[in-house]
Amino acid sequence: MSNIGIKLRPISCETCYYWEPFSGVCVNADSPMCADFTEEDDLCAGWKGMVNDERAVLEL
């Protein structure tokens, strides 16, 4: 990934807007992994992340 002037966090469920850290479940209704348990370093097709700690800014 190139330097585009924003601080990117690693792309994984841990940094996904739709990952619920308390239970470790993907809650993205658009993802095939929705309602499944995922690991912090997993990644699903519906990843949506945080940039500079602001939520829901970056989509794959």
Ligand SMILES: [Zn+2]
């Ligand atoms: Zn997910």
